[in-house]
Amino acid sequence: MAINSIGWLQSPGFRKSYFTLLGLIAMLLVIFPFLWIVLSSLRGVDDFFSLELSNALPQALDLTSYKLALGRSQLVRWTANSLFIATGTTLLSLSVSAPAAFAIARLRFKGRRAGAVILISSYAIPSIMLAIPVFVLLTTLRLNNSYFALILLHATFTIPFTTWVLQDFYHSIPADLEEAGYIDGASLRQVLWRIILPLSVPGLLAAGAYAFILSWTEFLFAFLLVQSNDAFTAPVGVHAFFTGRNATESVMAQLMAASVVVSLPSVVIFGYFQRYLVSGFLTGAVKG
Amino acid sequence: MVVPAILLLLMLLVAPFGYIIFASFLEKGSQEFSLANYAWLGSPLFLPSFRNSVIVGVGSVLIEIIVAVPLAILLNQKMYFRGLWRALITLPWAVPTIAVAGAFLWLCNPHYGVLNQVGLAIGLLKEPLGFFGDPDIALLSVVFAHAWKGLPLVFIIVFASLQSLPEEQIEAAKIDGAPGFSQFQYVILPHLKTSIALAAVLSGAYNFSLFDLTFLLTGGGPAGLTMGLPMLEYNQMFRSLNIGRAAVIGMTIFFSCIVALSALFILIARDRAKKA
Numbered sequence: 001m002a003i004n005s006i007g008w009l010q011s012p013g014f015r016k017s018y019f020t021l022l023g024l025i026a027m028l029l030v031i032f033p034f035l036w037i038v039l040s041s042l043r044g045v046d047d048f049f050s051l052e053l054s055n056a057l058p059q060a061l062d063l064t065s066y067k068l069a070l071g072r073s074q075l076v077r078w079t080a081n082s083l084f085i086a087t088g089t090t091l092l093s094l095s096v097s098a099p100a101a102f103a104i105a106r107l108r109f110k111g112r113r114a115g116a117v118i119l120i121s122s123y124a125i126p127s128i129m130l131a132i133p134v135f136v137l138l139t140t141l142r143l144n145n146s147y148f149a150l151i152l153l154h155a156t157f158t159i160p161f162t163t164w165v166l167q168d169f170y171h172s173i174p175a176d177l178e179e180a181g182y183i184d185g186a187s188l189r190q191v192l193w194r195i196i197l198p199l200s201v202p203g204l205l206a207a208g209a210y211a212f213i214l215s216w217t218e219f220l221f222a223f224l225l226v227q228s229n230d231a232f233t234a235p236v237g238v239h240a241f242f243t244g245r246n247a248t249e250s251v252m253a254q255l256m257a258a259s260v261v262v263s264l265p266s267v268v269i270f271g272y273f274q275r276y277l278v279s280g281f282l283t284g285a286v287k288g
Numbered sequence: 289m290v291v292p293a294i295l296l297l298l299m300l301l302v303a304p305f306g307y308i309i310f311a312s313f314l315e316k317g318s319q320e321f322s323l324a325n326y327a328w329l330g331s332p333l334f335l336p337s338f339r340n341s342v343i344v345g346v347g348s349v350l351i352e353i354i355v356a357v358p359l360a361i362l363l364n365q366k367m368y369f370r371g372l373w374r375a376l377i378t379l380p381w382a383v384p385t386i387a388v389a390g391a392f393l394w395l396c397n398p399h400y401g402v403l404n405q406v407g408l409a410i411g412l413l414k415e416p417l418g419f420f421g422d423p424d425i426a427l428l429s430v431v432f433a434h435a436w437k438g439l440p441l442v443f444i445i446v447f448a449s450l451q452s453l454p455e456e457q458i459e460a461a462k463i464d465g466a467p468g469f470s471q472f473q474y475v476i477l478p479h480l481k482t483s484i485a486l487a488a489v490l491s492g493a494y495n496f497s498l499f500d501l502t503f504l505l506t507g508g509g510p511a512g513l514t515m516g517l518p519m520l521e522y523n524q525m526f527r528s529l530n531i532g533r534a535a536v537i538g539m540t541i542f543f544s545c546i547v548a549l550s551a552l553f554i555l556i557a558r559d560r561a562k563k564a
Binding site: 012015016017019020022023024026027030031033034036037040048049050051053056096097099100103104112115118122124125126127128129130131132133134135136137152155156159160163213216217219220223224234235238239252255256258259260262263266267269270271274275 | 380
């Protein structure tokens with residue numbers, strides 16, 4: 001009897017439920033800071049500064065802080081700017097890194113290893129160090145405030161990673177498929193367009209999602225280069241809007257709403273692609 | 289086919305690097321070759337910032353590993369929703385720094401922040417903490433914010449490595465009667481060693497050279513106590529308009545990261561040689 005009463009504690013079903021609960025608690029603790037801005041943003045503006053702990057959670061869904069943040073700042077416009085820049089960065093880095101990755105993975109040519117090493121190791125260069133010369137160069141060329149310049153800059157840190165993720169992906173495509181193409185008399189170009197490209201779609205999506213998130217969340221270059229209010233990216237716009245304002249109840253509540261709005265695109269894309277991203281991360285990080 | 293990628297990176301990475309080296313030899317207000325900027329690296333303006341950056345890099349990584357290893361072991365158990373929990377744990381990676389700063393400034397608000405309110409309510413705190421404004425704990429608060437931002441990457445690296453540990457090894461240890469901690473000490477930890485080192489160096493170098501989070505949280509304050517090298521470089525460049533000093537700081541950041549990465553690769557290579 002005694003054994004039986006302990007027995008269920010050791011049953012696989014109980015263990016599994018127990019770990020599920022522990023996992024849930026751990027997950028909630030880890031994402032608490034983000035969860036908290038989401039909850040706070042839904043509280044409305046009244047009593048935002050309250051010493052009562054019971055007021056900390058939203059009593060009812062109140063979107064006033066979103067209305068104020070979206071209405072008083074140019075958040076919508078900044079979000080559109082960021083969307084344009086992140087999409088541009090994604091397309092540029094995919095179109096540059098896909099051929100590079102394929103060549104590194106499949107073709108044998110002089111300088112292949114050196115090229116690969118240069119590509120990947122450039123990822124280690126801290127952006128704050130590049131900030132100086134890039135700022136000098138682009139202001140001299142009067143390319144500050146130019147989205148094209150910002151897209152190029154963002155590409156410098158997305159290309160190494162997308163190349164790495166994609167070359168790993170190409171390694172996983174069986175070479176037989178291309179060889180069958182060559183045997184049927186296709187040229188390298190035809191093989192690339194007709195066979196490799198359609199097969200690469202999952203890899204391109206994952207690498208693209210990664211590039212998009214990196215560009216979307218980037219602050220330093222966008223902050224240094226873009227000086228006109230209309231042209232800000234979303235993170236820089238939010239920063240500019242809230243710097244130097246008195247942290248009143250309403251302003252703090254709006255900051256929470258704005259933080260959620262700025263996070264939403266990258267978080268949603270991450271949520272959708274995380275399965276691929278995580279495995280890309282892994283191959284990139286663990287094998288490197 | 290590699291050429292466009294390499295060209296683009298050369299243009300945008302190597303040329304600027306050359307410019308930095310060139311600028312580092314020019315003293316402000318002079319056109320002559322000089323080592324004054326390098327001599328300045330010994331000054332009391334530079335050294336505390338270097339120390340702060342090291343504290344942020346090393347401190348945040350210590351927290352990340354102390355959290356990530358047990359977290360990865362937990363998430364490696366059989367459970368429902370494991371994929372979902374794991375996805376949500378890695379989600380902070382995609383949160384823009386501006387929102388990370390917003391979250392921490394609100395959580396740690398000296399008057400209305402939930403950390404203070406809960407701390408006071410359960411009697412952990414006698415009076416509210418100023419967190420980012422309090423000279424005693426501002427740097428520590430900055431370290432924690434960096435740790436939160438860096439946790440997903442460290443977690444994912446450790447978790448992946450854990451998944452490659454054959455289950456038979458743990459089973460064998462269990463059959464031999466090894467208690468939980470011995471399994472951890474003799475089976476799990478040795479297996480994770482390399483990936484922990486990798487995660488530590490990658491994340492540490494990243495946090496060491498990260499500009500935006502400190503800039504958005506404290507701007508280097510109070511009284512310069514959270515001023516790290518990236519923040520100092522920014523101030524030299526855009527406030528003092530001293531490109532030469534900024535260039536020297538940039539190179540210090542870069543070479544510190546290179547030293548850490550090289551040490552890592554040597555360690556990994558030695559480890560592999562030992563196994564082979």
